[in-house]
Amino acid sequence: MKVRVAINGYGTIGKRVADAVARQPDMTLVGVAKTRPSYDAHRAVDRGYPLYVAGNGTRAEFESAGLPVAGTVEEMVRATDVVIDAAPEKIGGENAARYHAAGVRAIFQGGEQAGVAEVSFNALANYGAALDKHRVRVVSCNTTGIARAAAVLTSKFGVESWDVTIVRRAADPAESQRGPINGILPTFHLPSHHGPDVQTIFPKLAITTTAVVVPTTLMHVHVNHVRLTTPPRDATAVVEAFRGTPRFHIFAAWEKVDGTPQVMDFARDRGSSDVMENVLWENGIRLAGPDLYFFQAVHQESIVVPENIDAVRAMFKLAPDAASSMAITDAALGLRGRSVGPR
């Protein structure tokens, strides 16, 4: 018996999660809800996803654009076991009461307050905490990237303290109204909210985060300084620890990946233009005594997609633990190690 999943909100995250749901062997995509017609809505119809009207949108508006409408968001909610809410920030929190009233479970994104759900979630880090839950919050892209790395480092080497500078992309590629065009904007909430957000998953982790916004659309980059409790003899052990973990992609120096422009080009080469893994560079990982330095790039548009899938699986106990859920998710999404290349 497949779990029925509906997506409320069909923007950057929603459309990717819809595609991911449609590819899972143990889930059925009920449909997607959108407020207004646009090229995105077109895409849903092209892919055969039932399209529901959300917010203050109207059936007439969609139909005049030639887009068939399956019903209202309320109808979609009634027909599903769980809603993945991918509405714009803060709207998800407002939607929570409706899901509750309809008696359906819900997954929220990291833009909502932690209190919207019973648990904040990252597959590698705390899959078990979401088992059987009715309301789960998948943490934001930056928090997901850090939580995955924390799952590796805390378990393998222990973490005394962790400083992250988050160099944030200012806008997503299709957000043509957001700047800055030229300049760097410090985030004056200092330290930034990301550290406490990581602590919703790792309550005892001594992590401090700061952030600046820079004029790029591709990916965030994290500059990490971690003091390890039991450091290995050299950085190779750290490289291997990351390389042996699902959802990490480590570039070798000979690949000539200078930065995020080549990472995204690599992604296009793979055929998807998304990068759901944490991206690291072998020559961007350095150990000096107990001090680990590493760069990590995070694709804000897609990194949380597999975690949304795993959250569904945990909530409905479709898989008993992280490893088995992630294996199903990653196989369905084509996230796997590469077939060639030196270790």
Next chain:
Amino acid sequence: MKVRVAINGYGTIGKRVADAVARQPDMTLVGVAKTRPSYDAHRAVDRGYPLYVAGNGTRAEFESAGLPVAGTVEEMVRATDVVIDAAPEKIGGENAARYHAAGVRAIFQGGEQAGVAEVSFNALANYGAALDKHRVRVVSCNTTGIARAAAVLTSKFGVESWDVTIVRRAADPAESQRGPINGILPTFHLPSHHGPDVQTIFPKLAITTTAVVVPTTLMHVHVNHVRLTTPPRDATAVVEAFRGTPRFHIFAAWEKVDGTPQVMDFARDRGSSDVMENVLWENGIRLAGPDLYFFQAVHQESIVVPENIDAVRAMFKLAPDAASSMAITDAALGLRGRSVGPR
């Protein structure tokens, strides 16, 4: 009997043409040649393309990166019927003698001088001129975009005169060393070379082009002013003429595609992140008496890909005319009208 095709140069154009060749029912991909290992080379191996060493590269360098080598570029050339040269600008011209010496046919890209080939080529415009030819030059991305539009406008309405301002992207997405970061650079070759390049295909077309370079990586945009000989009564006829032609994609206003950022996002939605069609906007086409104004976006990374395929087909008479070749190419590449949306 399939035509054997080899690709010399595996960068932005070469890798896309290789994929396209691999998908054609009447062609076999012999292999691809590359100078040095990189993430691009990795991709070739992942896709199972035989990888040959070009230029001053060495087998050892590839093998130490874990990339199996099929042979040298000379060996590749001996094993093929035609080479598609996608080497960096000017190198293609230098390679021409080698192809000739090896007795194989060759296709060159638009960065080479017109004299490198017997004919400069655009499928819609002059497919017949390449029949049976041994050396064909596929014109550059901007010239391809203009030539396609010229094929439509000259045949349907006649063109008295044509002014194009080409607003050029400064670098491809993965070229992280090229600027400017903030500023506009006029191209002081005035008028620009694109007009004469279009005239290699339309010798009598009264076209003048000028260009500026702007800090974006996504697409070029052409601002066109065409004086038509026999203008239709309103712009709708022009919209329909473009819409009814293969390799044109016309956005409707309701799709909310503000510019090139959303065009590329739409492309990712389609699953390829490439846009091999001329991109126009219904609300970006305006007729005022005989004066036609329209915007057109050109994806510099991919627009010439289908033309390279059609060039092979013309040279080996695999299809008798443009329409039949383009139908095969476009079906193989998934370039087709959309399934929904108002006309």
Next chain:
Amino acid sequence: MKVRVAINGYGTIGKRVADAVARQPDMTLVGVAKTRPSYDAHRAVDRGYPLYVAGNGTRAEFESAGLPVAGTVEEMVRATDVVIDAAPEKIGGENAARYHAAGVRAIFQGGEQAGVAEVSFNALANYGAALDKHRVRVVSCNTTGIARAAAVLTSKFGVESWDVTIVRRAADPAESQRGPINGILPTFHLPSHHGPDVQTIFPKLAITTTAVVVPTTLMHVHVNHVRLTTPPRDATAVVEAFRGTPRFHIFAAWEKVDGTPQVMDFARDRGSSDVMENVLWENGIRLAGPDLYFFQAVHQESIVVPENIDAVRAMFKLAPDAASSMAITDAALGLRGRSVGPR
């Protein structure tokens, strides 16, 4: 007797016009009005300009920032002969009734509708039309740049037709919230509003304009194609015509000014970081028979500043004609030919 001038709105344009007024021998700066404290307001106080509170701002808010307040905008208006309105777009139109009620004259910027004033103004083009007027509108930056060039070309060579592609900067340098960061946005109002705006000054000019927005903050660039009525024998005559006109700056090829980045660097070298002149390049002016092609860069932050000054002078008949007013303005602002360099 000096004319008293007040500035309502102290942003990009207002602060520059205030400085310019303060330097004129025949004008007194009454003060400037601003809605809220900011680093801009600080600057006004540093320069000794009386600071008035506009809009829904409060005296307390300024004083808690340590900024002394001279009064309300109403008080400023009562104390002046003319208000130069540099409020955000559309607000100027709303302010018009207040100025009228107070019995003071007013100058508006090009973001307001032409109907707000008795005449749309450019010093070189129609100084005389503003003599004795009570409400004058200085046209926008792009229109000012075109109007100046039109004043030269219509008088020297005659203009049959004129096509301009306006490559627009997307945001001013300090507008860190505006995008796009990567991409080109066509302006779908086609032709653009700039052509009709030029015709508020040159009613019979056959000009058509189109526009695209690009991710830069420095300057607009115009790509011009003009069909001349009586073309000179070669481009030199055109170069000389521009070079001999105030408020034109022509770069020679040896200066290695590739585009707007170097123009702005040159401006900083001059000591102001503003470029109130039309900027052209000697190697960016080309004549082919009757067809003149040229690039022109327009500094959106400052090009209208001298025209605001001349508008005051015309309205109060402080100078009888454009030449004498411009001479005073330009001497006060340091806009003059350079002391060295070949002709």
Next chain:
Amino acid sequence: MKVRVAINGYGTIGKRVADAVARQPDMTLVGVAKTRPSYDAHRAVDRGYPLYVAGNGTRAEFESAGLPVAGTVEEMVRATDVVIDAAPEKIGGENAARYHAAGVRAIFQGGEQAGVAEVSFNALANYGAALDKHRVRVVSCNTTGIARAAAVLTSKFGVESWDVTIVRRAADPAESQRGPINGILPTFHLPSHHGPDVQTIFPKLAITTTAVVVPTTLMHVHVNHVRLTTPPRDATAVVEAFRGTPRFHIFAAWEKVDGTPQVMDFARDRGSSDVMENVLWENGIRLAGPDLYFFQAVHQESIVVPENIDAVRAMFKLAPDAASSMAITDAALGLRGRSVGPR
């Protein structure tokens, strides 16, 4: 008796240092040397600086551009007491032998190896170390910014450890050939060279630096985490310590300076478009126990200018200590506290 100063290299740094020398009461500007004519060279002539020909440039090339030449760089060197070398990176090191052979003293920039000079220099930090020296190296822009902050923090509160993430501007405003246009490039030299460079001045400082390059031209931004030895009770004491030190500029929250775009706009408001001070934000300084977090922006084009002046003064003992030299320099350059604003 004034010290005679010559500038070899008239680019971004050289032209600013020349202006600064020309304004000092105790120095004479002998002239500036440049390889080729350009708009920069024009500027030197406009300002009346004797222009010498350097490198492989020729007198004829300058004269054909209308630029009078005072002689060769060798002649300039013979006529001076000290050369400030502002040649492109690495060239300064090559020039060192010539200065030595000519028996003149020399100042080098931070792009050269530390070994080129007897001492690496920052005015606030180690003025005394340059007294009477013949070869002094002014450290780079980023190192200067850190050294100034270190001078304050080590003396007032003590520093246990210091982590800096340097978010680097990718190109200077006029460098239109450098990218990236869209993307973030980690600096894989990890930790970066800046830490050891700071230690040429503060040998015992436990500082670690990492760097990323981002697509902006305006300023670098440093994200600092400092563990203080004797932390004050709250951040106010830190703010006051910085505010009370020359060459620090602290923005208050009410000024609405979101980031580097507004900092540079503020600079233009001051009349220079340069920011020779370390720039901090009051709401970007946070103390949590012994942990100090703060953002700092560094204007790469100008921050080292006053230090070059102070280096001359130390070498020739024109002032006995940092405070007296900096007072003269800063008065001449107009670097002073602002006249208004709350403390």
